Amino acid sequence: MTSTPLVVLENVNKHFGDLHVLRDINLTVNSGEVVVVIGPSGSGKSTLCRTINRLETIDSGEIRLDDQPLPAEGRALARLRSDVGMVFQSFNLFAHKTVLQNVTLGPMKVLRKPRGEAEAHAMELLDRVRIGNQAQKYPAQLSGGQQQRVAIARALAMSPKVILFDEPTSALDPEMVQEVLDVMTDLAKDGMTMVVVTHEMGFARRAANRVVFMADGEIVEENTPDEFFTNPRSERAQDFLSKILTH
């Protein structure tokens, strides 16, 4: 693996009113790296993700993508949104569009790809997430796991530099979690740069290069999965792990 910094956060602070939701965050995600972010509910994980594609602004500090500060507006911001893919807990597919149309929309509208090219690429990606045979269906005709795989194909269709996953399996029935994690594991193996907020510790152990543990808006601990899970250093991480690993 190379160690070219792709996403860099330096002394990032953010408040929601009186709530200091990100406290002096320093984090580097290298190209090709998979960083899993874990931590208690309310610790700022989603906010952290959202600042990286500027769905949220920050109060101080700096975020850089590929050595460039995040753009604030205009075409550069649109470009940023295609460079930084996002997969949410709640799939967010367009209900009145087919699976294929959901995946081709961004490339045609934002990247100005011709329909034929966008559709050919979309079909490749739908095959890659193992759902090519559902291309003409509507989201409501698919299971949650299938819909989330469409959302992943849709993110990939923009040829992003990095994909942020915010609890991508939390809304799924248990039997559908694995098919989504398998697709994400494949992406990781293929060298996609990924930031993944998840409670799936098996995935973290298997796929992560690094685990970042957040609590109360701070990065409390950052380590290899092996070290983190067998030997958490902080009391907060020990406490968190004992709660989620024993239920």
Ligand SMILES: Nc1ncnc2c1ncn2[C@@H]1O[C@H](COP(=O)(O)OP(=O)(O)O)[C@@H](O)[C@H]1O
């Ligand atoms: N838009 C918002 N306005 C006000 N408070 C928010 C907003 N979004 C999140 N928060 C608060 O910020 C804190 C961190 O939220 P979040 O980033 O969603 O945490 P996590 O994803 O780790 O559960 C929580 O206390 C949450 O209630």
Ligand SMILES: [Mg+2]
């Ligand atoms: Mg969250």
